[in-house]
Amino acid sequence: MEKTKQLQCEFADFMKTVEFVKEPKGLYEPIAYTVLQKGKRLRPMLCLLANDMFGGDFDDAKYPALGLETGHNFSLIHDDIMDQAPLRRGMETVYKKWNTNTAILSGDVTLMMANQFVMRTTKPLEAVTLFNKVMIEIGEGQQYDMNFETQSVVTIPEYLEMIRLKTAVLLATSLQMGAVIAGADEEDQKNLYDFGIALGMAFQLQDDVLDCYSDVAVFGKVTGGDIVENKKTMMYLKALELAPVADRERLEALFSGEVTINPQKKIDEVIAMYDKLHVKEAVEQLMAEYFRQASACLDAVKLPEERKAHLRHYADLLSGREK
Amino acid sequence: MEKTKQLQCEFADFMKTVEFVKEPKGLYEPIAYTVLQKGKRLRPMLCLLANDMFGGDFDDAKYPALGLETGHNFSLIHDDIMDQAPLRRGMETVYKKWNTNTAILSGDVTLMMANQFVMRTTKPLEAVTLFNKVMIEIGEGQQYDMNFETQSVVTIPEYLEMIRLKTAVLLATSLQMGAVIAGADEEDQKNLYDFGIALGMAFQLQDDVLDCYSDVAVFGKVTGGDIVENKKTMMYLKALELAPVADRERLEALFSGEVTINPQKKIDEVIAMYDKLHVKEAVEQLMAEYFRQASACLDAVKLPEERKAHLRHYADLLSGREK
Numbered sequence: 070m071e072k073t074k075q076l077q078c079e080f081a082d083f084m085k086t087v088e089f090v091k092e093p094k095g096l097y098e099p100i101a102y103t104v105l106q107k108g109k110r111l112r113p114m115l116c117l118l119a120n121d122m123f124g125g126d127f128d129d130a131k132y133p134a135l136g137l138e139t140g141h142n143f144s145l146i147h148d149d150i151m152d153q154a155p156l157r158r159g160m161e162t163v164y165k166k167w168n169t170n171t172a173i174l175s176g177d178v179t180l181m182m183a184n185q186f187v188m189r190t191t192k193p194l195e196a197v198t199l200f201n202k203v204m205i206e207i208g209e210g211q212q213y214d215m216n217f218e219t220q221s222v223v224t225i226p227e228y229l230e231m232i233r234l235k236t237a238v239l240l241a242t243s244l245q246m247g248a249v250i251a252g253a254d255e256e257d258q259k260n261l262y263d264f265g266i267a268l269g270m271a272f273q274l275q276d277d278v279l280d281c282y283s284d285v286a287v288f289g290k291v292t293g294g295d296i297v298e299n300k301k302t303m304m305y306l307k308a309l310e311l312a313p314v315a316d317r318e319r320l321e322a323l324f325s326g327e328v329t330i331n332p333q334k335k336i337d338e339v340i341a342m343y344d345k346l347h348v349k350e351a352v353e354q355l356m357a358e359y360f361r362q363a364s365a366c367l368d369a370v371k372l373p374e375e376r377k378a379h380l381r382h383y384a385d386l387l388s389g390r391e392k
Numbered sequence: 393m394e395k396t397k398q399l400q401c402e403f404a405d406f407m408k409t410v411e412f413v414k415e416p417k418g419l420y421e422p423i424a425y426t427v428l429q430k431g432k433r434l435r436p437m438l439c440l441l442a443n444d445m446f447g448g449d450f451d452d453a454k455y456p457a458l459g460l461e462t463g464h465n466f467s468l469i470h471d472d473i474m475d476q477a478p479l480r481r482g483m484e485t486v487y488k489k490w491n492t493n494t495a496i497l498s499g500d501v502t503l504m505m506a507n508q509f510v511m512r513t514t515k516p517l518e519a520v521t522l523f524n525k526v527m528i529e530i531g532e533g534q535q536y537d538m539n540f541e542t543q544s545v546v547t548i549p550e551y552l553e554m555i556r557l558k559t560a561v562l563l564a565t566s567l568q569m570g571a572v573i574a575g576a577d578e579e580d581q582k583n584l585y586d587f588g589i590a591l592g593m594a595f596q597l598q599d600d601v602l603d604c605y606s607d608v609a610v611f612g613k614v615t616g617g618d619i620v621e622n623k624k625t626m627m628y629l630k631a632l633e634l635a636p637v638a639d640r641e642r643l644e645a646l647f648s649g650e651v652t653i654n655p656q657k658k659i660d661e662v663i664a665m666y667d668k669l670h671v672k673e674a675v676e677q678l679m680a681e682y683f684r685q686a687s688a689c690l691d692a693v694k695l696p697e698e699r700k701a702h703l704r705h706y707a708d709l710l711s712g713r714e715k
Contacts, residue, residue: 147497151493169473173496205504209416
């Protein structure tokens with residue numbers, strides 16, 4: 070873990086040197102507020118670890134890594150307007166702290182700054198091409214997610230494709246970008262990309278579980294938020310698959326928005342049903358399958374195991390399978 | 393004008409070959425609706441005319457030209473949410489026809505598509521670098537514009553800087569991008585850029601005049617919209633400069649939002665005051681000064697006059713000084 074900690078420190082130090090607040094302040098302060106919030110820096114770390122793994126230089130990957138983090142923050146700022154989410158990482162969201170117009174405009178400029186950061190490397194064209202592609206995919210994912218709100222039937226494959234676009238592709242691209250900058254060949258780029266997809270799918274399923282089995286102190290979000298908002302997550306879709314007819318109809322009614330029920334009562338009833346149906350275990354099984362897939366993709370990378378160890382341990386740490 | 397018409401036709405034909413509607417349709421239909429609306433294609437034409445002027449190839453500039461148009465449309469889609477504008481070019485705006493979330497997300501993807509288009513040329517890095525810079529400036533301009541709504545005093549220099557950022561820089565960059573792709577040297581790029589700034593300033597002042605002296609049939613917007621919304625345009629700022637104390641106080645009161653008055657009565661009263669103070673003439677004089685500046689910048693470009701003639705005529709045509 071020494072390497073990971075070292076990169077985390079180097080990246081944190083680097084971020085302190087970047088000027089986020091300029092004129093007009095009304096535009097840039099919400100950007101600094103969001104990008105500089107404490108966070109895991111997951112996307113930069115994946116980029117930097119992949120870059121390091123192939124012998125790349127930190128200084129050549131640090132701006133693209135920042136660009137990936139900034140691009141991620143752009144999508145959070147806009148998603149939080151669309152989802153009317155008041156909290157993110159335990160902090161007020163931009164649209165809530167300022168207003169919708171500020172969140173729209175600051176979000177837009179966040180995206181354009183991300184574009185600029187991504188290009189500050191010796192392979193700017195490759196980096197920005199990957200970045201534009203992935204940012205469009207994230208937008209498509211968000212659209213599918215919004216469609217699901219009014220779509221009466223959502224299948225599990227549709228849901229998996231949505232989370233692939235909305236979450237997994239950016240992790241995959243972060244890894245690929247690090248590899249590209251370090252000069253990895255296309256086959257290894259692909260293996261790392263696929264590693265990132267599998268990892269991203271697993272993380273999202275983990276989030277779906279945590280929404281039902283966590284709380285605001287550790288998770289930064291309200292427990293059961295997805296249930297209150299009738300979000301058709303994997304927990305819900307798996308429950309529909311596993312439930313006998315009567316339970317399924319009740320669950321569909323509860324998520325249709327047509328039943329008048331106190332939000333906490335609804336959460337309690339739905340989670341009791343999930344418990345009875347062992348939905349958590351079923352989703353965790355699928356999650357474990359994605360973690361296995363991820364591991365196999367990393368195995369396939371044509372480097373000695375000791376070079377892959379840092380990234381492997383980092384992924385294990387995030388998955389909660391290693392402390 | 394043959395060259396201009398030819399480029400307009402070629403560009404229109406090219407646009408027909410571009411696929412805008414993909415899956416998910418809810419995301420891409422608003423983009424196609426906006427980008428494919430009839431319009432002057434001012435930014436693409438400036439790019440293509442500049443490119444042609446320096447002997448550049450249409451096929452090498454057509455995607456960047458489309459990127460500039462697409463980027464412009466991105467900013468319209470988002471500005472219309474922020475300004476709560478129901479109409480644009482006589483058509484319903486995206487947020488009005490669909491909803492705010494759709495306008496946010498489709499706008500985001502419009503910007504990213506614009507980035508991709510801009511890069512489809514033999515000088516992708518130069519093109520996308522110019523594009524990122526200008527799109528950030530446009531965001532800054534929009535922020536200043538929004539600040540002015542609640543800022544009690546706006547000076548004429550502050551207003552001019554705002555319209556430079558919000559409007560002029562994209563015209564200037566369109567010209568520069570065409571010149572860069574054709575391989576023009578830096579001095580000529582700069583001259584064309586400055587030509588675009590002056591032209592953009594003049595066009596915006598023209599818009600400010602037209603808001604008071606036009607109507608929805610020819611202008612696609614409601615006459616007096618800026619007055620109803622208390623927008624501190626050059627008409628208003630010039631009027632404050634020219635007005636005796638009593639008129640100035642009345643005007644400030646009318647634009648403070650504190651006076652209860654029927655919107656049409658307010659428009660009539662304000663325009664009567666503008667007439668009395670000869671505000672239109674004063675703003676048109678400033679506009680003419682910008683057109684003169686533009687012409688001088690074009691004069692300075694190191695090419696024989698016959699190569700500059702198409703762009704010069706095109707600008708004259710748009711300025712209404714030539715039919």
